[in-house]
Amino acid sequence: MHERMALHAGLTTPVLVAAIGASGAFSGQALARVPFFATLSSEPATLQAYSAPVHVDVTLHKLFRFRLGLDGTISFKQPDRIALSMSRVPPKYQRLFGDLGTPRTWPLTYDLHVAGSHSEGGRLRYQIVGTPRRPSDIERMTAEVSDETTPVYAKWFLRDGGTIELAIESQAVGDYLLPKREEGEIAVDGFKIHCVMQFGPYALNDRSIASE
Numbered sequence: 001m002h003e004r005m006a007l008h009a010g011l012t013t014p015v016l017v018a019a020i021g022a023s024g025a026f027s028g029q030a031l032a033r034v035p036f037f038a039t040l041s042s043e044p045a046t047l048q049a050y051s052a053p054v055h056v057d058v059t060l061h062k063l064f065r066f067r068l069g070l071d072g073t074i075s076f077k078q079p080d081r082i083a084l085s086m087s088r089v090p091p092k093y094q095r096l097f098g099d100l101g102t103p104r105t106w107p108l109t110y111d112l113h114v115a116g117s118h119s120e121g122g123r124l125r126y127q128i129v130g131t132p133r134r135p136s137d138i139e140r141m142t143a144e145v146s147d148e149t150t151p152v153y154a155k156w157f158l159r160d161g162g163t164i165e166l167a168i169e170s171q172a173v174g175d176y177l178l179p180k181r182e183e184g185e186i187a188v189d190g191f192k193i194h195c196v197m198q199f200g201p202y203a204l205n206d207r208s209i210a211s212e
Helices: 003-011 014-023 035-041 090-098
Strands: 049-062 064-077 081-085 110-120 123-132 138-144 152-156 163-173 178-187 189-200
Touching: 064 152, 081 090, 090 138
Parallel strands: none
Antiparallel strands: 049 064, 049 189, 064 081, 110 123, 123 138, 138 152, 152 163, 163 178, 178 189
C-alpha cells in the first residue's frame, strides 16, 4: 500500500467520523476554500463531456495471485455522470466505478463535509467525509485533499463490508483538471486487488457523449 494511503487509512476510523459532530463540520463555502476544489470551481463552465481510453494493470489475490491488463473507456457527461466501459469487467463493478465518481463530481454525488485539516510540507491537507446523495452500494467515503499538484487520497466503505482505496493524480488537459493516474487497493467479494489505472488521451466535449 502507498505510504500516504496507509496514513489515510488511519484517518478513516470512527474518530474522524466523530470529528464531524465535534468540530461542527461544514460544506458549501468551506469546501470551495479547499485549493483542489477551488481550482475546479475556477475553470471555464464549458466542459460538457469527455471521454478517454483507460488501461488498468490488476493484481488479484484469492488463493492464488493473478496479474492481468484491461483496456476500456471512461466517459463523463455534465453534471455528474461517470461511466466505465470495459468488456472483461462485470457490469456491477462498472456501475460501482461510476458511483465512485471523480473529485469533479463528488460535490454533486456526495453530501461532503470538511472534518478537519493539518499542515504538512508547508501546505494544508483537508480531511473530507461524504455520504451518497442517492441510493448506492457505497455507505460513505473519506478523502484527504490539498491542491492540484498533490494526489487525492480517497477511501470508500461499501454496504457489504468491502473497501476501495485510491490515490488519484490529476493533470491539466486544456483548461480542465482531469484524472491522470489512479493506484489503489480494493477488497470486495473475498478478493484483494491492487490496481493501477492510466487515463488518456482525452477527447473534450465529445459530441457522441454530450448528446446522449
